[in-house]
Amino acid sequence: MWKKAILGGLITFVASYILFQIGYVATSGPFFCAKCHEVEKYVISWQKSPHNNLNCLECHQPPGELGKIHAKARGLNYVFQHFSGDFTVPTRAIMSDHNCLICHLGDRDRYPNTVRLTNTSKVNHYETIQNSQSCLDCHRSAGHEVDMYVTPDLKGAKEL
Structure with a gap:
C-alpha cells in the first residue's frame, strides 16, 4: 500500500x-x-x-x-x-545582477560571444561587483529602453 x-x-x-x-x-x-x-x-x-x-x-x-x-x-x-x-500596484520588472554576471563573466556556454567584463582606467568592474553595486547603475538601458510609460509630469502610464 x-x-x-x-x-x-x-x-x-x-x-x-x-x-x-x-x-x-x-x-x-x-x-x-x-x-x-x-x-x-x-x-x-x-x-x-x-x-x-x-x-x-x-x-x-x-x-x-x-x-x-x-x-x-x-x-x-x-x-x-x-x-x-x-x-494599483505597479508592474515592475525584476532584474538580478546575477543574470548579467553569469553571461558577462563567461559562465553561460550558450552565449560564447558575449562581451566579457573588463577593467578599464575609468571603470573597475571587479570593485563594482565587490561593492555590490548594481549593473543597472551604469547600464540602465542595456536590455531595452526603460521607464517608457512614465513622463516627467507622471502622465502616460494609463494612456496605453
Missing part, C-alpha cells in the same frame, strides 16, 4: 514538473509577453538591443528552479492586472 502511494506521488510530481517546464518554455518568450499591451513597447525596444537573442526570463527572473516558479507567479499577477485593469 505504501509503495503504491509513494510511486503514485512520485509519478504525480514528475508529471507536474514536466507540465510546468512545458508551460514555462511556452510562456517565457518576448512574443508571449508582448500579448499584453503594457509590455509591447518594451519588446519592440528589446528587438533593437544587443540582448535580442535572449528570452525575457533569462534577464527577468531570479536564478534557479524556484526563480522559475517565482517568475510565473508574478506573471499570473500581471495577467490579473491586465484583464482587471487594476494597476
